[in-house]
Amino acid sequence: LVAAFSNLVFIKPRATYGLPNRFSIGKPGDYPSGSRLTLEARRICVVRDGDKMAAISTTCTHLGCIVAVSETGFACPCHGSHYDQDGNVTGGPAPKNLPWFQVRLAPNGELEVDKDVEIEPGTYYDV
Amino acid sequence: MSDQTPARPANFLTELPTNIWQSIFRNPVPQSDRDRSATSFTNFFLHVQPVKVHRHSLRLTYTWGLGLMAFFLFLILAVTGVLLMFYYVPSTTQAYDRMLDLRGTVAFGVFLRNMHRWAAHGMVAVVFLHLCRVFLTGAYKKPREFNWIVGVVLFLLTMFLSFTGYLLPWDQLAFWAITVGTSIASYAPVFGKDIKFLLLGDSSVGQEALLRFYVLHVAVLPLLMSLLLAVHFWRVRKDGGLSRPPEEDEVFPAAEVSVVTATAAPQEAAAVALAVPATFKQALAPKLYGIQGIVRGPFTKIGNVPDRSVFSWPNLLIAELLVFLVTVAGVLIVSLYFNAPLEEPVNIMHPPNPAKAPWYFLGLQEMVSYSAFWGGVGIPTLEVLALLLVPYLDRKPDGIGKWFARERLLANSLFLTFVVINIVLMVVGTFFRGPNWEFVSPW
Numbered sequence: 001l002v003a004a005f006s007n008l009v010f011i012k013p014r015a016t017y018g019l020p021n022r023f024s025i026g027k028p029g030d031y032p033s034g035s036r037l038t039l040e041a042r043r044i045c046v047v048r049d050g051d052k053m054a055a056i057s058t059t060c061t062h063l064g065c066i067v068a069v070s071e072t073g074f075a076c077p078c079h080g081s082h083y084d085q086d087g088n089v090t091g092g093p094a095p096k097n098l099p100w101f102q103v104r105l106a107p108n109g110e111l112e113v114d115k116d117v118e119i120e121p122g123t124y125y126d127v
Numbered sequence: 128m129s130d131q132t133p134a135r136p137a138n139f140l141t142e143l144p145t146n147i148w149q150s151i152f153r154n155p156v157p158q159s160d161r162d163r164s165a166t167s168f169t170n171f172f173l174h175v176q177p178v179k180v181h182r183h184s185l186r187l188t189y190t191w192g193l194g195l196m197a198f199f200l201f202l203i204l205a206v207t208g209v210l211l212m213f214y215y216v217p218s219t220t221q222a223y224d225r226m227l228d229l230r231g232t233v234a235f236g237v238f239l240r241n242m243h244r245w246a247a248h249g250m251v252a253v254v255f256l257h258l259c260r261v262f263l264t265g266a267y268k269k270p271r272e273f274n275w276i277v278g279v280v281l282f283l284l285t286m287f288l289s290f291t292g293y294l295l296p297w298d299q300l301a302f303w304a305i306t307v308g309t310s311i312a313s314y315a316p317v318f319g320k321d322i323k324f325l326l327l328g329d330s331s332v333g334q335e336a337l338l339r340f341y342v343l344h345v346a347v348l349p350l351l352m353s354l355l356l357a358v359h360f361w362r363v364r365k366d367g368g369l370s371r372p373p374e375e376d377e378v379f380p381a382a383e384v385s386v387v388t389a390t391a392a393p394q395e396a397a398a399v400a401l402a403v404p405a406t407f408k409q410a411l412a413p414k415l416y417g418i419q420g421i422v423r424g425p426f427t428k429i430g431n432v433p434d435r436s437v438f439s440w441p442n443l444l445i446a447e448l449l450v451f452l453v454t455v456a457g458v459l460i461v462s463l464y465f466n467a468p469l470e471e472p473v474n475i476m477h478p479p480n481p482a483k484a485p486w487y488f489l490g491l492q493e494m495v496s497y498s499a500f501w502g503g504v505g506i507p508t509l510e511v512l513a514l515l516l517v518p519y520l521d522r523k524p525d526g527i528g529k530w531f532a533r534e535r536l537l538a539n540s541l542f543l544t545f546v547v548i549n550i551v552l553m554v555v556g557t558f559f560r561g562p563n564w565e566f567v568s569p570w
Binding site: 013017021076 | 334
């Protein structure tokens with residue numbers, strides 16, 4: 001039993017080699033007002049409305065496919081889930097709304113997104 | 128055996144090819160029953176099998192050779208798999224190129240990959256058909272309950288082996304099928320997220336996941352599978368051979384038999400003697416019943432018992448050879464005519480639309496499109512639990528060893544309903560789902 005448990009401990013990695021969850025997305029000036037830009041590699045959609053900015057996840061809450069931006073918001077190609085502009089589920093099998101991630105201005109003047117910190121949907125960051 | 132005197136060097140040389148041959152194969156080609164049994168139990172590869180096998184077990188229309196076929200497909204997969212390992216690198220930057228190399232530079236590369244892919248599809252199908260055969264003939268009943276459980280676990284291992292192999296080409300199909308598959312696992316209660324993290328070694332499918340799936344696919348799962356296969360085969364013999372209806376075990380007199388040995392249960396032999404007609408009784412009357420060994424349980428009888436068994440050499444071997452040839456021929460023909468698909472290299476930005484799993488998982492994917500938890504975890508778990516519990520719930524000893532026995536109408540109907548529902552879901556998932564998993568007509 002101890003051996004089985006220690007094997008589980010062994011195969012659980014202590015460090016991962018993938019993309020980090022906290023990253024810079026450039027200066028606020030890169031995002032014009034009213035834009036909705038998807039950063040595909042980071043799997044987020046950066047929304048700017050006037051001085052308000054937010055980062056919405058583009059990973060489908062159903063089974064992890066990448067949702068595409070559609071006319072009404074987001075649509076998942078895998079099992080047909082639909083979301084509105086704010087990431088609220090409007091149809092399909094998705095069980096949860098798309099999460100919003102924390103956006104902050106780093107000391108070097110660039111925006112920083114932290115995917116480990118989910119914030120209340122509809123909360124914008126003022127730049 | 129040679130009766131030459133080993134004295135002169137001339138003889139020493141003339142003996143040469145024969146004595147090597149004889150040192151390997153202790154028995155000449157068998158001429159008598161004694162030789163036939165000796166051939167079976169002095170050969171390492173043949174002694175897995177019983178010396179004698181019941182006629183009923185050899186009936187093609189009873190087993191359709193499905194269990195053997197599954198085993199032979201596993202052997203083909205092991206051999207082609209090891210060969211493919213010589214050229215494969217489990218790296219996100221190299222795996223796909225290696226797939227292209229199989230097409231371009233490796234001798235028989237495409238053919239070996241085809242064989243591996245189609246044998247894998249075939250094995251999933253054949254293992255499932257074998258499971259259906261065992262259910263529909265009531266073969267899981269006492270004393271074979273535990274072997275049924277081993278069989279169900281082997282079926283799950285087959286699916287998991289296929290699933291882990293699916294990622295290795297590192298094409299679009301592979302990447303998104305595993306993304307979806309491991310997300311389904313994360314819906315499992317309590318440990319879901321941990322299972323996903325342990326499987327992938329990261330928060331999403333990447334290099335760590337590829338390496339982990341590779342290790343599972345080429346080492347861990349095949350070893351487990353081999354171990355359970357050995358248990359499965361061992362239990363087939365220890366549970367008294369393949370299932371058969373009780374009337375198949377009734378004694379009928381054979382002219383050459385002079386001594387009847389009842390090894391298993393003397394009272395059973397006596398009961399059988401009462402059941403046979405008077406003339407047979409007369410024929411059996413002067414014979415001597417001796418107990419050669421007291422063994423409990425449904426063991427195969429040894430000695431010249433007047434039952435309906437025949438020697439494994441050559442009867443069983445010929446049947447096995449036939450199934451082997453059919454299996455190999457089938458895989459070769461399919462591999463010559465159809466190439467295993469290889470899609471675009473992985474693009475983690477753009478999932479294909481629709482992103483579909485292999486056909487045997489499309490029933491699951493169809494259910495998942497309604498509810499991730501119930502379709503992907505809840506219902507499959509209940510189905511597996513039901514399968515595992517079947518022999519302990521359905522305990523009536525009626526209808527063993529017969530296809531679609533009347534006594535088993537309810538059990539068989541329930542089982543077939545379950546099979547048909549799963550097949551319908553698979554067909555819907557395969558042919559009736561288009562982009563965004565919306566309903567499309569295949570016509």
